Amino acid sequence: MLEALGLSATDESVYLTMIAQPTLDVAGLADHLHIDQSQVHRALDTLAGLALIRLDGPGGTARAVRPKTGLAALLTRVEADIAVRQRQIEAARTAIADLATTHEQQEVAIRLEGIETVRERLDELARTATVECLSFTPGVAQPTDTLQSEAPLNAAALERTVRIRNVYQDSFRNDPATLAHARRMAALGSESRTVPTLPMRMVIVDRSIALTPIDPQQPRLGALELRSPGLVAALLALFEQVWEQGIPFGDSPGKPSTALGPQEKALLRLYAAGHTDESAARQLGVSARSVQRLMNSLTDRLQASSRFQAGVEAARRGWI
Known part of the structure; x- marks a missing residue:
């Protein structure tokens, strides 16, 4: 039902279950839905990236954002993305037409x-x-x-x-x-x-x-x-x-202690877009092991127990 908004069937099931039974933790969600906890964590990462869940305070438990608020906001973002994509397609159409016209005149x-x-x-x-x-x-x-x-x-x-x-x-x-x-x-x-x-x-x-x-x-x-x-x-x-x-090049890409560096921000965005360690490494021009070390460092700095929690905590602090 919500695939058009970027949710898989598992993501949707986790979200709806969290709304219906807000007291369930990760283990409880896995038992209730008869799936592995790793699948629940991946779903939570996706839901966090779409702002459909949030933490109740530092170190608190994740809770689902009400559909009227979360899904409506998500729908608005998706519609805006579609509008942008349509403008890009029109720009591409114009560029293609320009290329075709010019090609008739010269190489x-x-x-x-x-x-x-x-x-x-x-x-x-x-x-x-x-x-x-x-x-x-x-x-x-x-x-x-x-x-x-x-x-x-x-x-x-x-x-x-x-x-x-x-x-x-x-x-x-x-x-x-x-x-x-x-x-x-x-x-x-x-x-x-x-x-x-x-x-x-x-x-x-x-x-x-x-x-x-x-x-x-x-x-x-x-x-x-x-x-x-x-x-x-x-x-x-x-x-x-x-x-x-x-x-x-003369400046350091390092980060202050209270913020993320450009590479760390890029990594979180890549994960939010669904990239694996390997594909994120290719995008960043580093090894998969370097990506894993960078993510481990991020979770340590943010005192997070998972990538999902690290992303939520970074967003809560206004770092991304």
Whole structure:
């Protein structure tokens, strides 16, 4: 009945049972519904993420929010999300129409097959850039040979007063080679920031040419070189939005004792969206073991006994 609001059959059963029998704890809910306690915990995590349950005070028991309040608010959020999605679809429709029209007039997308072809094209663009070079670099640290090959090209571009801005993932701060490269480039005038997650690998040159992967999951297959003004403008807007959220490389991404760091906030949001340890690790560019350690640290800091309780407690404190 409530699948359209993001609830599974188990989530719905747990929620309705908590309304009907508010005194049941996790074990009681599991017995009543004839399911494992682990299933109850997962359902509670989902319900907490949807603001359908809350804790009665620090360390208190979870209680269901009344349907008239909780479900009505959730329905409003879902309707708003649908409206946003519809606007995005319309924007995509416009972009597709723009691409189709432009393609009839000129070649707007050049397929660059293979990683070596992409590197050669990036070398050409770095040598001819006159205004600005922007990039997203997600995933694991770049190979040393890639950093070494980029360094002289970037240095030459900076000497020509070309502005260079790079966005990496926070996990790159743990890689000595990447840090050393960023510091060398910073000394020459390049700017670098980090964020917990990035949508894809991307390079934009002189606000007129963009390179994006043919397949974001397999970047070594090659890239698409895009020249459509509409598409490049959309990618520029995406870059600027992420750039504003980034932390400069010279600053620490650490957190004050009374708040969560960007990576911790991103992890909680990924869990709330249904990601597993493995998929959250891929999004953050770290190992699954690192994600588990980070979550264990979070539950310890929040004095929580489960991920669900950690999320509720973080929300209660206004940390997320």
